[in-house]
Structure formats: structure tokens, C-alpha cells
Amino acid sequence: MIIDKLLPTDLFRGKTAFITGGGSGINLGIAKNFAALGANVAICSRNQGKLDTAAAELRKLGAKVCTAAADVRDPAAVAAALAKSAQELGPADVVVSGAAGNFLCEAEKLSPNGFKTVVEIDLMGSFNVARGAFEQLKQTRGVIIFISAGLSWLPYTLQLHAGAAKAGIDNMMKNLALEWGAYGIRSNSIAPGYIGDTEGTSKLAGGPVLDAVLESTPLGRLGTVDDIGQAAVFLASPLASFITGTIAVVDGGHYLGGSALLNAAQRQVAAAATASGSTS
Numbered sequence: 001m002i003i004d005k006l007l008p009t010d011l012f013r014g015k016t017a018f019i020t021g022g023g024s025g026i027n028l029g030i031a032k033n034f035a036a037l038g039a040n041v042a043i044c045s046r047n048q049g050k051l052d053t054a055a056a057e058l059r060k061l062g063a064k065v066c067t068a069a070a071d072v073r074d075p076a077a078v079a080a081a082l083a084k085s086a087q088e089l090g091p092a093d094v095v096v097s098g099a100a101g102n103f104l105c106e107a108e109k110l111s112p113n114g115f116k117t118v119v120e121i122d123l124m125g126s127f128n129v130a131r132g133a134f135e136q137l138k139q140t141r142g143v144i145i146f147i148s149a150g151l152s153w154l155p156y157t158l159q160l161h162a163g164a165a166k167a168g169i170d171n172m173m174k175n176l177a178l179e180w181g182a183y184g185i186r187s188n189s190i191a192p193g194y195i196g197d198t199e200g201t202s203k204l205a206g207g208p209v210l211d212a213v214l215e216s217t218p219l220g221r222l223g224t225v226d227d228i229g230q231a232a233v234f235l236a237s238p239l240a241s242f243i244t245g246t247i248a249v250v251d252g253g254h255y256l257g258g259s260a261l262l263n264a265a266q267r268q269v270a271a272a273a274t275a276s277g278s279t280s
């Protein structure tokens, strides 16, 4: 982590960051970057065991930590998690809606429930978090950050469900920027590219697809969770005080080349799986 060498370590002292999906991966990386700059951090996910492990790592960075187990599909559970966070750490200055679910599936094989499940976790979940956090954000004149993806505006094969959900998230993000700007609340998205050592990348870009990712990324590497954490810190900081309604693309330039290389590699993998009788 380099953030604490570049920015003041008290930048977020006395501030609270509430992060869904914060038990692992990109969202835990975001939590760590805030913790390293003095924030109190609340992490929310379905799995209390993961949250406990993540909380220990965050406390090592000096943060006061609250854990709240909740499924973002359940508005009452999200409201309870936000209330617990406010009670233990004070109202949220920063909310990161990062919880997501995804899998690869060809459109003609996707069941209505498969589509609904991803839309409910990603899009409905993000609405539940934003709506539930409104009073706290209004009180703090805070910041909400959604974790989107390039597939919000660029179609990727086998990703119809997630693309629809992320496009919805980005549209909602802009609507909230429009409506909640009046309360001093800023609303932005981060669209991460492929990030190394995460469940997302291992689930969505195995084998030849990973080669296609690297080949189609001008900067020639996978991202790190700190690349995303640093972008989140910037967007939440006073350095970004006039930035709202935008998508920060943090992908090494990957989306500029389009998704054609990946799509070809995904089709090969899907065809091989169909031939061998296994599913993705």
C-alpha cells in the first residue's frame, strides 16, 4: 500500500466509511486504503466469518471497525447494518456500494432467476444501500461511490445479466448526483478493469481469457486492489469536491480496445465446456 506515504494519514480522521462487499477482494482493498488514512470503517457482507478476518486486518491499520452481516438484496437488513454502523462509528461520510454477484453464462442458457439474481444483488442492492444511507449522507454532506464495470457500456459475451445490472447502476448514480447534489452529496462510480487476486477475475477470466485481458490492456498488467482503493480515496477526498455524476475508469486502458479479444476467448472456453459436458 502506498497511499499512506503519499497522502496525510489523518485525511479521513473522525470520518466513517461504510463499504458493502468489504469482507474481501476489491472492497476490502478500498476499506484498507481508507483505514490507512485514519477513517473508521464499517464493512458489510453476507459472511460474518469473512468480515471477522477482514476486520482484524483493518484494525492492524489502526481503524475502528464495525462489521455488519447483511444481504444487500434485503432492504431491512441493509438498514439495520447502516444503523449499527452509525451507532458504533457515527454517520457515514463515505458509502461504497461494492457488493456484487456474477457468473459467466450464455444468454440462451440464462434462466430468468439467474438474470434476476444478479440484477437483485448488483442493481437492487445498490439502490437499497443508497436509499438506506440517504439520511446519514445528508447529515454529513457525504459521498457515495458505486462499483460498476466496463460492461456497463460495452457488451461482453456471457455477461448479459451483469451488463444490464451495471448499466442500471451507472444510470442511477447519475440520477442521484442530479437529485442529491442539492444536499451536498456527491455520487460517482468506479469501473475497475480486471484486478489480480480477486474472486471476480478468477471467476470471469480464467486460462486463455486472462491472456486476452492482458493483450487488450494497453498498460499490460492486471490491476491491483490498491489501484481501486486509491481511486475511491481520491473520489471521497476534498480533491474531488467538484466531481459528481462521473464514472472513473480504472482499467489500464482495457476498454479502449473493446471486448472482441475477450469475447473470442470466452466463446472458445464455453464451446470446450459444452463439448466436455461441464458448465461454466
Ligand code: COA
Pocket: 100, 101, 102, 103, 104, 105, 109, 110, 111, 112, 113, 114, 115, 117, 118, 199, 200, 201, 203, 280
Ligand atoms: N450459470 C448459469 N446460471 C447460474 C450460474 C451459472 N454459472 N450460477 C448461478 N446461476 C443461476 C442459478 O441456476 C439460479 O437460477 P435457477 O433457479 O433458474 O436455476 C440463479 O442463478 C440463482 O442461483 P443461486 O446459486 O441460488 O444464487 P445465490 O443467491 O446463492 O448466489 C450468485 C448468487 C449466483 C451470484 C453467486 O455466484 C454469488 O453469491 N456470488 C457472489 C460472489 C461473486 O460472484 N463475486 C464475483 C463478483 S464479480
